[in-house]
Amino acid sequence: MAKQPIPLVDTDIHERVQYRELLEYLDEPFRHYISNCHWLQEKHMPYTQPSIAGVDRADAIVPDGRPAGSDLAFMQEQLLDDVGHEFGILTGALDPSPSSMHGWHEMAAALASAYNNWQIDKWLDKDERLYGSVHVAAQDRDEAVTEIERVGSHPKMVQVLLPIDDIMWGDPYYHPIFEAAEKHNLMIGMHHNEPPIYYGKWPRYFIEWHTLIPTAHMKQVTNMIFNGVFDKFPNLGLIMIEGGFTFIPHMMWKMDQQYRDLRHEVPWLKRKPSDIMKKQIRFCTQPSEELSKKDFTSLLEQMGTDEMICFATDYPHWDYDSPYRALPNLDPELKKKIFYENAKNFYPKIPNTREGYHEGTSCL
Amino acid sequence: MKEQVVCKTSDIQPGEMKESIFGKQNVLICRTPDGNFYAFMNQCVHQGAPLDKGMMCGANTSQSEPGNYHHCRKGEIIRCPWHGREFDIKNEGRMLANPEKKLPSFKVRVEDENVILYK
Ligand code: FES
Numbered sequence: 001m002a003k004q005p006i007p008l009v010d011t012d013i014h015e016r017v018q019y020r021e022l023l024e025y026l027d028e029p030f031r032h033y034i035s036n037c038h039w040l041q042e043k044h045m046p047y048t049q050p051s052i053a054g055v056d057r058a059d060a061i062v063p064d065g066r067p068a069g070s071d072l073a074f075m076q077e078q079l080l081d082d083v084g085h086e087f088g089i090l091t092g093a094l095d096p097s098p099s100s101m102h103g104w105h106e107m108a109a110a111l112a113s114a115y116n117n118w119q120i121d122k123w124l125d126k127d128e129r130l131y132g133s134v135h136v137a138a139q140d141r142d143e144a145v146t147e148i149e150r151v152g153s154h155p156k157m158v159q160v161l162l163p164i165d166d167i168m169w170g171d172p173y174y175h176p177i178f179e180a181a182e183k184h185n186l187m188i189g190m191h192h193n194e195p196p197i198y199y200g201k202w203p204r205y206f207i208e209w210h211t212l213i214p215t216a217h218m219k220q221v222t223n224m225i226f227n228g229v230f231d232k233f234p235n236l237g238l239i240m241i242e243g244g245f246t247f248i249p250h251m252m253w254k255m256d257q258q259y260r261d262l263r264h265e266v267p268w269l270k271r272k273p274s275d276i277m278k279k280q281i282r283f284c285t286q287p288s289e290e291l292s293k294k295d296f297t298s299l300l301e302q303m304g305t306d307e308m309i310c311f312a313t314d315y316p317h318w319d320y321d322s323p324y325r326a327l328p329n330l331d332p333e334l335k336k337k338i339f340y341e342n343a344k345n346f347y348p349k350i351p352n353t354r355e356g357y358h359e360g361t362s363c364l
Numbered sequence: 365m366k367e368q369v370v371c372k373t374s375d376i377q378p379g380e381m382k383e384s385i386f387g388k389q390n391v392l393i394c395r396t397p398d399g400n401f402y403a404f405m406n407q408c409v410h411q412g413a414p415l416d417k418g419m420m421c422g423a424n425t426s427q428s429e430p431g432n433y434h435h436c437r438k439g440e441i442i443r444c445p446w447h448g449r450e451f452d453i454k455n456e457g458r459m460l461a462n463p464e465k466k467l468p469s470f471k472v473r474v475e476d477e478n479v480i481l482y483k
Binding site: 050051052053057058059318319320321322324325326 | 410411412413414417418419421443445446447448
């Protein structure tokens with residue numbers, strides 16, 4: 001049975017770099033640290049891999065053996081052409097992840113710049129459907145601002161990516177990052193890396209950790225709202241990537257009630273949190289629970305809007321959501337919003353049609 | 365009765381699986397370590413992943429106690445290449461975590477060197 005293409009803005013696609021590919025974009029001594037000193041970012045998730053190909057879909061491994069997500073042609077064949085994407089937002093860089101470096105900010109900043117150049121060169125300039133994320137070493141605030149100033153005006157960069165690890169980004173210390181993003185019409189995308197969800201430690205099982213990832217997303221949303229980021233930067237939007245969406249009504253009710261009681265502590269908040277969420281915060285649907293149509297509809301009613309959630313596949317990861325199967329059957333109008341319009345309306349730099357982007361407009 | 369040769373017995377070693385075509389359907393032929401053949405639709409009942417890209421393996425059984433793994437059934441379980449759901453080849457393709465769900469299956473018989481699917 002031939003599949004019907006679904007108009008889609010896919011808000012979470014993980015392209016993947018291999019360390020050796022970054023070398024040509026790195027200056028010395030950072031290139032030396034990778035090529036001669038074999039530097040690798042330390043990762044230590046203390047579990048068995050969730051699925052049979054680690055954190056990837058087993059069928060997404062490139063046929064020549066390279067890791068999933070590392071080859072544009074294969075991604076085009078398996079995802080973009082197969083589903084018929086209008087647009088896709090790249091959110092890669094989980095390894096190495098510049099913002100998740102412990103210390104050694106110089107290396108983190110160098111990696112971020114190299115990664116951005118590689119991303120533009122190998123992906124954004126090569127497929128008109130793909131839009132990108134500015135990677136920054138956000139723990140070094142001033143370097144992050146410099147990097148946003150450097151690549152933020154690229155026509156296909158649509159957001160600044162901040163990791164959910166152990167830094168709460170709403171702290172006024174980091175506001176210059178938001179100021180720079182807003183200046184360039186960039187949204188903020190937050191994606192977890194290895195968030196501590198368990199009192200700063202790892203739970204015994206991956207299934208516990210993965211179940212509780214939304215709590216790490218909830219912490220960042222709460223922190224960004226009560227630190228007044230959204231009134232201070234009224235044109236800034238935040239999209240929470242890969243935390244799911246079923247917790248949204250709880251957050252809205254809880255924060256509104258807390259605000260009514262405790263406003264005196266955060267007087268810079270001019271609107272109730274749920275209004276801020278409706279206007280300036282979006283949530284990717286993946287990884288979706290298996291909701292019935294009735295439950296899904298009732299959840300949207302509880303949110304009071306059908307404009308807050310955006311479909312994402314998370315290709316090529318193991319918990320990929322199929323655009324055909326992940327959500328219940330929705331009415332065409334609602335489906336169009338969740339798969340296409342909500343994300344399109346959120347990102348100011350995504351054009352109305354693909355013809356809206358002209359190659360060669362890069363100002364780098 | 366519709367029937368069709370889908371492969372030769374020598375095409376699949378015990379413990380391996382392979383996709384094939386039965387009529388218009390993409391099917392998965394599994395050969396368990398005891399040498400027997402089984403056939404299922406080559407599409408996961410969850411979100412439709414191609415099961416031939418998954419793995420035939422063992423499983424930690426429901427006899428496991430907290431903190432104590434009981435692993436067996438080597439080569440009798442299909443694990444999906446996407447979200448990792450496990451299906452029991454020798455129990456009608458039933459999902460381990462929810463046995464009410466199962467992979468649609470096909471009847472198989474072996475004649476000479478031929479593996480034949482029929483309805
Ligand atoms: S598609 Fe097979 S487990 Fe989800």
